[in-house]
Amino acid sequence: MMRRDRKAQGLVPVPEWVGxxxxxxxxxxxxYLVTAVASGVSSSARVDLGYMLVNLVIVVGxxxxxxxxxxxxxxxxxxxxxxxxxxxxxxxxVNMKDSIMPELLPVLRDASLPxxxxxxxxxxxxxxVALLAGAALMRLHGLEAGIxxxxxxxxxxxxxxxxxALGPRSGQSMVGIPQSLDLQSMLVIxxxxxxxxxxxxxxxxARLLRASxxxxxxxxxxxxxxxxxxxxxxxxxxxxxxxxxxxWAQTNRVVQASQFNxxxxxxxxxxxxxxxxxxxxxxxVGVIVVSVLNHVLGLLESGLQLGGVIVxxxxxxxxxxxxxxxxxxxxxxxxxxxxxxxxxWPLRPKLALGLSRNS
Amino acid sequence: MTSFLQALxxxxxxGAVYALAALGIGLVFGVLRLANFAYxxxxxxxxxxxxxxxxINPVLAVxxxxxxxxxxxxxxxxxxxxxxRSQSAATLLIASFGLSILLQRIYxxxxxxxxxxxxxxSGLSTSVNLGGVRLNLLSVVTIVLAAVLLVGVQLFLTxxxxxxxxxxxxxxxxxxxxxxxxxGLVIAVTFAISGFIAAAVAFVLTVQSGTxxxxxxxxxxxxxxxxxxxxxxxxxRGAVVGGFVVGVALSLxxxxxxxxxxxxxxxxxxxxxxxxLVLRPNGLFSAGAGKVRT
Numbered sequence: 164m165m166r167r168d169r170k171a172q173g174l175v176p177v178p179e180w181v182g183x184x185x186x187x188x189x190x191x192x193x194x195y196l197v198t199a200v201a202s203g204v205s206s207s208a209r210v211d212l213g214y215m216l217v218n219l220v221i222v223v224g225x226x227x228x229x230x231x232x233x234x235x236x237x238x239x240x241x242x243x244x245x246x247x248x249x250x251x252x253x254x255x256x257v258n259m260k261d262s263i264m265p266e267l268l269p270v271l272r273d274a275s276l277p278x279x280x281x282x283x284x285x286x287x288x289x290x291x292v293a294l295l296a297g298a299a300l301m302r303l304h305g306l307e308a309g310i311x312x313x314x315x316x317x318x319x320x321x322x323x324x325x326x327x328a329l330g331p332r333s334g335q336s337m338v339g340i341p342q343s344l345d346l347q348s349m350l351v352i353x354x355x356x357x358x359x360x361x362x363x364x365x366x367x368x369a370r371l372l373r374a375s376x377x378x379x380x381x382x383x384x385x386x387x388x389x390x391x392x393x394x395x396x397x398x399x400x401x402x403x404x405x406x407x408x409x410x411w412a413q414t415n416r417v418v419q420a421s422q423f424n425x426x427x428x429x430x431x432x433x434x435x436x437x438x439x440x441x442x443x444x445x446x447x448v449g450v451i452v453v454s455v456l457n458h459v460l461g462l463l464e465s466g467l468q469l470g471g472v473i474v475x476x477x478x479x480x481x482x483x484x485x486x487x488x489x490x491x492x493x494x495x496x497x498x499x500x501x502x503x504x505x506x507x508w509p510l511r512p513k514l515a516l517g518l519s520r521n522s
Numbered sequence: 523m524t525s526f527l528q529a530l531x532x533x534x535x536x537g538a539v540y541a542l543a544a545l546g547i548g549l550v551f552g553v554l555r556l557a558n559f560a561y562x563x564x565x566x567x568x569x570x571x572x573x574x575x576x577x578i579n580p581v582l583a584v585x586x587x588x589x590x591x592x593x594x595x596x597x598x599x600x601x602x603x604x605x606x607r608s609q610s611a612a613t614l615l616i617a618s619f620g621l622s623i624l625l626q627r628i629y630x631x632x633x634x635x636x637x638x639x640x641x642x643x644s645g646l647s648t649s650v651n652l653g654g655v656r657l658n659l660l661s662v663v664t665i666v667l668a669a670v671l672l673v674g675v676q677l678f679l680t681x682x683x684x685x686x687x688x689x690x691x692x693x694x695x696x697x698x699x700x701x702x703x704x705x706g707l708v709i710a711v712t713f714a715i716s717g718f719i720a721a722a723v724a725f726v727l728t729v730q731s732g733t734x735x736x737x738x739x740x741x742x743x744x745x746x747x748x749x750x751x752x753x754x755x756x757x758x759r760g761a762v763v764g765g766f767v768v769g770v771a772l773s774l775x776x777x778x779x780x781x782x783x784x785x786x787x788x789x790x791x792x793x794x795x796x797x798x799l800v801l802r803p804n805g806l807f808s809a810g811a812g813k814v815r816t
Contacts, residue, residue: 235612299796300796303799306557306612306751307803307804309612311795314796318793318796322786425622425623436616483627486623489617493613
């Protein structure tokens with residue numbers, strides 16, 4: 164209807180589908196561009212690039228739930244941990260599992276799958292756990308939802324730390340994960356996850372969920388089953404986060420439950436919030452901005468030569484600066500760098516935009 | 523029977539610590555809708571003061587810890603949260619989370635990643651034998667300290683003009699402002715009191731452990747915050763009782779769970795938290811019916 168109005172006014176120089184396609188083309192293009200540039204810079208940039216792609220998948224997973232439901236989750240690392248665990252248990256060679264995890268369940272001990280299949284299994288396991296957890300938790304709102312999802316993370320971390328049937332003894336880590344996916348295939352998976360998030364955000368379920376995000380009183384009154392659509396979003400986002408966990412396991416290659424801690428949670432949430440937590444574009448921009456910042460700060464921490472002067476920052480200043488950026492963004496631009504919007508076709512005339520809003 | 527009594531006293535004292543943390547968090551939440559995750563870093567600042575100054579002069583250390591706690595809390599208010607007053611509760615929580623991580627790294631930069639140790643008030647770590655019951659002096663002191671602070675805050679809220687203004691602001695911030703409540707002052711006073719309570723928590727915890735590290739305050743804040751939420755953050759008494767329940771549950775699970783599943787005690791507490799939130803989404807002690815908030 165909107166389209167017809169604007170056409171009648173003769174103000175739209177490009178068809179609507181261009182603007183639509185741009186919302187997916189922009190994040191994919193930017194991600195591809197950054198990867199292409201960064202992989203040519205230096206070997207340390209390539210290492211950080213690997214982690215950036217991992218974080219991108221995790222944050223896109225997080226944003227599938229947060230951006231559409233408007234409910235904050237502090238617990239998505241639970242699914243990341245589950246994904247990392249699944250990947251490790253399925254790809255570490257059997258004899259190695261025997262020596263580091265002698266009390267492992269026989270099923271897990273003998274299981275061994277090719278890496279790409281293991282990533283798929285991780286997605287399924289993460290999705291199923293998220294579906295079950297979501298069924299219990301998705302009636303909660305606001306702060307209670309935040310605390311409940313956080314409790315879920317702590318529960319998963321505690322079980323993975325102490326259960327010798329599922330992993331190594333507490334304090335020990337899983338090693339020997341083969342690095343089987345190169346940057347190229349990680350990029351393909353990351354792009355694929357962005358596409359998944361985009362298609363989901365255009366589904367009926369996601370639109371209804373966003374209606375509930377924008378008005379929690381009116382949406383149920385219009386017959387929207389908010390809890391059901393939240394559970395769907397939670398399950399999909401858990402599956403994508405678990406894919407991120409699987410990629411993380413084979414990038415980091417040492418996996419321990421204690422790694423899924425507050426610092427990691429903070430990093431992912433900071434990326435999402437700095438970019439703008441209500442859009443996919445925001446998630447992608449946030450991950451890229453924070454990752455680039457992290458990389459530069461990392462260079463500074465190890466001492467960088469700038470025109471004859473060695474500039475160096477004390478170690479640990481990365482998180483301080485990311486924390487500062489987060490707080491400044493929240494104060495000056497609470498919607499994040501993208502203002503919570505999807506990517507907009509840059510050649511759109513300002514006039515048409517203003518009028519179409521009024522019509 | 524006697525071991526039961528001892529476990530009960532230890533549990534009460536553990537509960538008292540988390541009840542205090544929940545009180546400090548709940549007070550600020552009432553006026554500002556801020557669930558202050560960075561509360562732990564106020565505790566940590568006071569704990570560093572205690573550990574560093576105690577060997578020099580115990581009295582100075584206690585006074586210093588209180589002053590530092592209040593000062594850090596006020597600094598947080600003016601440097602960060604006063605800029606975010608109009609934002610949603612979720613935004614405030616994220617900001618405080620960022621502040622918490624940031625301050626932990628700053629402590630690490632100043633004092634190093636390793637723990638500092640000193641025996642603070644070692645006289646309190648002794649036990650007295652009272653009719654067959656071993657009484658840990660610190661447990662008793664903790665319970666008394668918590669009781670005094672709870673009564674103090676209660677008197678302050680009900681008997682002083684500024685306390686009544688705090689209550690009014692908690693009930694309805696906008697209306698309270700219209701009626702002439704000085705919002706800036708009320709918020710500052712609330713932060714100061716929560717900082718003072720954080721110093722008390724730091725005192726108990728440093729006597730217990732004798733060490734402090736950059737993430738010293740995270741654990742008590744986490745459990746205090748969780749307790750406050752399951753008790754019902756919108757109701758200060760509920761929050762305090764919630765914190766108390768979490769502390770008691772943790773302590774009892776530690777002493778009663780059989781050794782083979784004892785490592786999972788924290789997992790049980792988190793499971794309990796999820797169960798309570800699912801069954802009573804507005805908190806255990808909330809009076810109102812399910813009001814939808816996002």
